[in-house]
Amino acid sequence: MSVSVAVPVGIAALLRDIVFPPSCAHCHCRTGRHGGLCPRCWSSMRFIERPFCEVLGTPFSHDPGPGILSAEAIAHPPVFDRLRSVALHEGIARDLVHDLKYRDRTDLAPMMAGWMVRAGGEALSACDAVIAVPLHRSRLFSRKFNQSAELARHVARLSGKPFSPRALHRRKRTAQQVGLTANARALNVRGAFAVPESCLPDVFGRRIVLIDDVFTTGATVSAATRALKRAGAVEVTVLTFARAFSGPI
Structure with a gap:
């Protein structure tokens, strides 16, 4: 005994x-x-703090006042409603993303998600569900886990919101986005995502927070957002750990 x-x-x-x-x-x-x-x-760490564009979350060098949008957001409005990120994709923030994604450092996900909850702020408080950008099943098999889903699971737990891991499906395997131009990235992920019919109630009429590890050109999250909005989502906020910029910030 x-x-x-x-x-x-x-x-x-x-x-x-x-x-x-x-x-x-x-x-x-x-x-x-x-x-x-x-x-x-x-x-x-170069955290992204206010003042920033209310839509794209791009930092301003000075405070132009509440509710001001960047020139990019006005000229090229995104399909998602807003973007929020924790830090610039450089130095330690980039290392943390790579450690999680390529070195199986899943122990980093709770810490990174905690910062994402802070960056998500009001959007997380008001959302109905947290959804991760999915991997294609073949890539998930080779990588063993989806880093965006790991972040989303902890963001949902820390914010007290439902996590819907099956609400978004990657229906075609796409090429790696690294090294592609912005146009090539958009073509690569066009039509790559869909909401399964069985999961429509998780999306229709809901306010969604969509989780990914890094925002680069926005091609992937834009394609995912289109699928969510076709399924009836009324609002999609993109929340990432890191944000890449092509020029100086």
Whole structure:
């Protein structure tokens, strides 16, 4: 007969810290707690803060006043309703994305999602569901997990919103977007997404927060947004961890 002994949470946490001391998620130097960055790494992150364009989330060099849109948002309105991102896709932010995506560092997802919840703000508070940009099943098989779904799962948990992992389907395998021009990216993902008929109730009439790891040209999230809006979504907010810019910011 085996007897299980419950270990108090405080003692379990102490034992964990002895075996696995808290360290910076990026440079691995000792820190005061798990799931964070050291002061040096934190200070080098370029977080996207207000003032920024209310639609595209592009930072302004000065504060033009509330509700102001960027020239790009006025000239080329996106199909999604707004975009929010945590940080510029450079330095440590880029390393965190690559560690999660290519080095199986799924332990980073809760920390990154916590920052995304802060960046999502009002859009997350008002949404009805959180949906991730899906991978094609063949790519999911080779990669073993979808980094966007990992982020979305934790964003949903931290914000108290439903996560709908099957509401968006990638119905065709596309080429890797890396290295493609903006036009080639858009053509590559055209018609790539659909909402399964069985999941229409999860989308129709709903306000959706769509999660991806990085926003580059917007081709992927735009194609995904079109599928969601064809299925009846009334609002789509794109929320990413990082945002890439072609010029200086």
